[in-house]
Amino acid sequence: MxxxxxxxxxxxxxxxxxxxxxxxxxxxxxxxxxxxxxxxxxxxxxxxxxxxxxxSYGTALAKSDVLDTLDAGRAERDSGLGVQGGGR
Known part of the structure; x- marks a missing residue:
């Protein structure tokens, strides 16, 4: 040392x-x-x-694309549960 x-x-x-x-x-x-x-x-x-x-490792997605996809998935989930979606 x-x-x-x-x-x-x-x-x-x-x-x-x-x-x-x-x-x-x-x-x-x-x-x-x-x-x-x-x-x-x-x-x-x-x-x-x-x-x-x-x-940029493997993605060309814009932030808005990711958020739109999340919103659509949440809306679909909420619709199946009979809940009014709040969105962003």
């Missing part, structure tokens, strides 16, 4: 981090490792989301 060192951390910041770690029942080191791990995980998630954000 690698050791990391952060220099010139203001005492008040260190104290606040230590207090948060204590509230979580963790050492300051364990808490900071969790923070770093979470930051890396968010970056990984962001990279995945960006990779898929512009793609």
């Amino acid at each position: 690698v050791a990391l060192q952060i220099r010139d951390v203001p005492e008040d910041l260190r104290d606040k981090l230590a207090a948060i770690a204590s509230e979580r029942g963790q050492s300051l080191q364990a808490y900071l490792i969790d923070l770093v791990r979470d930051e890396v995980r968010r970056r990984d998630n962001l990279a995945v989301l960006q990779r898929f954000s512009g793609a």
Whole structure:
């Protein structure tokens, strides 16, 4: 494992981090490792989301097409139940 060192951390910041770690029942080191791990995980998630954000995987349906189909299905269901449909 690698050791990391952060220099010139203001005492008040260190104290606040230590207090948060204590509230979580963790050492300051364990808490900071969790923070770093979470930051890396968010970056990984962001990279995945960006990779898929512009793609259209297998559908060319517009939002209105989907909503119209849902409304028609609900109207059919409500008619079979003898209920007045509310629509969107």
